[in-house]
Amino acid sequence: MKVVALRAAKDKLAGLANAAQGETVLLTKGGKPFAFLTSAAQYDWEDVEYMSDPKFWRMIEKARKEPTIPIEEVRRQLGLPPFRKRARKARGKRAG
Secondary structure (H helix, E strand, O other), rough: OOOEEEEHHHOOOOOOOHHHOOOOOOEEEEEEEEEEEEEEEEOOOEEEHHOHHHHHHHHHHHHOOOOOOHHHHHHHHHHOOOOOOOOOOOOOOOOO
């Protein structure tokens, strides 16, 4: 990750925007993290709209506070057998 002071970023914005297409750029202010500059190429306009909408984030916050149903209860209600964890295979030690 590239780290750039905000004062220096003002003069280099076009170059930093290009750099952000390949790596995240962290802008600092007074030596402390201030903002990220990152590529938005993987997003479409709909994604950008909801990601910048305070109502969307309030909805997410509210949903996170609501109680959830344990997976075992969901499976029981659906008549599915209990979830079983797979046995982990023992790993051999590497010769060092």
